[in-house]
Amino acid sequence: MNKQTSGIKLSFLGGVGEVGKNLMVLEYGNEMLVIDSGLAFPSDDMPGIDLVIPDFTYLINNKNKIKGILITHGHEDHIGALPYLLQELPGVPVFASKLTVALIENKLKEHRKIKCKPNCVKPGQTIKLGCFSIEFVKVTHSISGAMALAITTPVGVYFHTGDFKLDYTPIDGDAMDLVRLAEISKKGVLLLTADSTNAERPGFSMSERKVGATLDNLFVQNQTKRIIIATFASNVHRIQQILNICEKYGRKIIFTGRSMLNICETAAKIGELKFNRELVVDINNIDKYEDKQLCILCTGSQGEENSALTRMANGEFNKIEIGNNDYVIFSSSVIPGNEREINNVINLLYTKGASVIYESLAEVHVSGHAYQEELKTLHSILRPKFFVPCHGEYRHLRAHSNIAKDLGMNDRNIVIPDLGDTIMVTKNSIKKSGTVPSGIKLVDGYDVSEAGGVVQRDRVQLATEGMCIVTVTISSKFWSLTSKPDIITKGFVVVKDNEELLEEAKDMILNLVINTNFKTQDWNAIKNNIKKTLQAFFYKRMKRKPVIIPLIIETK
Numbered sequence: 188m189n190k191q192t193s194g195i196k197l198s199f200l201g202g203v204g205e206v207g208k209n210l211m212v213l214e215y216g217n218e219m220l221v222i223d224s225g226l227a228f229p230s231d232d233m234p235g236i237d238l239v240i241p242d243f244t245y246l247i248n249n250k251n252k253i254k255g256i257l258i259t260h261g262h263e264d265h266i267g268a269l270p271y272l273l274q275e276l277p278g279v280p281v282f283a284s285k286l287t288v289a290l291i292e293n294k295l296k297e298h299r300k301i302k303c304k305p306n307c308v309k310p311g312q313t314i315k316l317g318c319f320s321i322e323f324v325k326v327t328h329s330i331s332g333a334m335a336l337a338i339t340t341p342v343g344v345y346f347h348t349g350d351f352k353l354d355y356t357p358i359d360g361d362a363m364d365l366v367r368l369a370e371i372s373k374k375g376v377l378l379l380t381a382d383s384t385n386a387e388r389p390g391f392s393m394s395e396r397k398v399g400a401t402l403d404n405l406f407v408q409n410q411t412k413r414i415i416i417a418t419f420a421s422n423v424h425r426i427q428q429i430l431n432i433c434e435k436y437g438r439k440i441i442f443t444g445r446s447m448l449n450i451c452e453t454a455a456k457i458g459e460l461k462f463n464r465e466l467v468v469d470i471n472n473i474d475k476y477e478d479k480q481l482c483i484l485c486t487g488s489q490g491e492e493n494s495a496l497t498r499m500a501n502g503e504f505n506k507i508e509i510g511n512n513d514y515v516i517f518s519s520s521v522i523p524g525n526e527r528e529i530n531n532v533i534n535l536l537y538t539k540g541a542s543v544i545y546e547s548l549a550e551v552h553v554s555g556h557a558y559q560e561e562l563k564t565l566h567s568i569l570r571p572k573f574f575v576p577c578h579g580e581y582r583h584l585r586a587h588s589n590i591a592k593d594l595g596m597n598d599r600n601i602v603i604p605d606l607g608d609t610i611m612v613t614k615n616s617i618k619k620s621g622t623v624p625s626g627i628k629l630v631d632g633y634d635v636s637e638a639g640g641v642v643q644r645d646r647v648q649l650a651t652e653g654m655c656i657v658t659v660t661i662s663s664k665f666w667s668l669t670s671k672p673d674i675i676t677k678g679f680v681v682v683k684d685n686e687e688l689l690e691e692a693k694d695m696i697l698n699l700v701i702n703t704n705f706k707t708q709d710w711n712a713i714k715n716n717i718k719k720t721l722q723a724f725f726y727k728r729m730k731r732k733p734v735i736i737p738l739i740i741e742t743k
């Protein structure tokens with residue numbers, strides 16, 4: 188057997204050393220499987236960008252080797268980039284659980300060109316793709332339909348947890364299949380990759396059911412108030428609990444926010460969300476009910492602009508005006524990076540007289556990712572030979588590798604991956620064996636562009652340096668200037684305080700163009716000349732680099 192086929196290779200196109208855009212590639216010989224295809228949200232230095240997706244170059248270059256795409260669950264950091272990947276890999280089959288398939292189909296509706304019907308698989312089911320045999324294993328997480336993957340390869344069994352936690356009392360009554368894990372372990376697990384999100388947190392995560400108990404109490408304590416709950420629309424179990432509590436206390440529920448309406452409708456259609464239809468009231472009929480009869484379930488738990496809750500807080504939501512009889516619950520965590528926005532919304536709600544409850548005040552949210560003791564349980568059951576921590580920033584991966592070491596695993600059997608790493612695993616060894624392209628692509632509306640592309644650079648420059656428009660007006664009759672060039676600035680200098688400097692700049696442009704032969708109509712050369720001269724001038728005088736836009740206007 189040659190070197191190429193003596194081991195499995197695992198490449199990380201995303202999800203390690205960062206939060207989001209999870210995508211791994213499993214490879215043996217000439218066959219490949221893609222595991223998840225997620226997005227990340229843009230950072231502050233990417234103005235105007237909606238989404239960040241992985242660089243698919245490695246997959247595009249190996250198109251013919253890809254046997255299938257396996258999706259562990261329906262969160263955006265696992266499915267968000269799938270439409271963009273399918274554009275590059277038409278016809279490659281996709282496999283996911285029922286709810287995940289429904290969420291993917293929802294997403295594909297916005298990308299009409301893509302012809303893809305994802306295949307629905309169930310926990311416990313095994314499929315064969317090339318030389319790989321994949322068993323889907325039920326896990327608990329903050330969305331229903333999450334599955335781990337037990338993949339039998341020619342070298343041994345590779346187990347990937349996907350996102351998970353050990354919830355012994357899940358809302359659907361269907362706990363993580365630890366018995367099946369033990370059976371898989373008996374056959375011997377060669378390699379484990381596992382969720383490291385909460386590897387720094389000691390102890391066990393709380394059960395989702397605990398959130399239900401807290402919410403129930405809050406409903407009892409606030410019987411006369413209107414209750415407004417913001418939560419993640421994809422947390423179907425959380426929403427199920429809220430629906431149950433509303434039913435119990437005779438409150439009607441109003442769904443608001445596009446993704447909340449979308450996901451709840453989808454989940455209800457496939458039976459993942461069960462409730463009496465009479466419980467739900469259309470927002471247009473809100474006036475027919477008293478505050479104490481209502482619970483409003485909305486999006487906006489991250490303070491997102493244009494979300495239902497943010498608009499309510501801003502007084503821009505048509506049917507709902509926040510007042511002192513409102514009790515607002517953030518049944519969610521604060522995703523790092525969103526602190527300022529969330530804080531703003533909370534302050535606005537308080538200003539309008541509402542009471543506000545969030546994670547640090549009461550147990551109104553639990554994490555969907557395993558804490559240290561749960562990770563120990565997983566490692567102890569599976570007893571893998573080799574371990575690669577994934578799904579986390581470097582510190583989380585390091586913490587997770589320490590857990591494996593504490594449990595007795597040899598340091599040599601653990602590899603902490605960097606973004607873009609390929610790791611080779613044979614029956615007896617594990618090592619980094621190279622890298623694959625792992626940059627990012629930026630999505631602006633439906634357009635995908637390179638990171639650091641021209642548009643992106645312009646936006647950053649405009650935001651930090653401002654702009655300067657130079658107009659040169661010429662007569663097309665005499666091919667000469669009709670007036671002195673003019674300069675308009677935006678976000679660059681305070682005009683009032685810099686009149687002299689701008690006059691000087693205008694004179695300089697005048698001198699530059701006054702002897703130009705406009706008859707040649709070589710507009711680009713003239714514009715470039717103006718641009719270069721002004722760039723040098725502003726930099727020399729102010730150490731600034733505004734975006735310079737020269738305009739040549741012809742008049743008769």
Ligand SMILES: [Zn+2]
Binds near residue numbers: 260328555
């Ligand atoms: Zn997840």
Ligand SMILES: [Zn+2]
Binds near residue numbers: 262264265
């Ligand atoms: Zn995730």
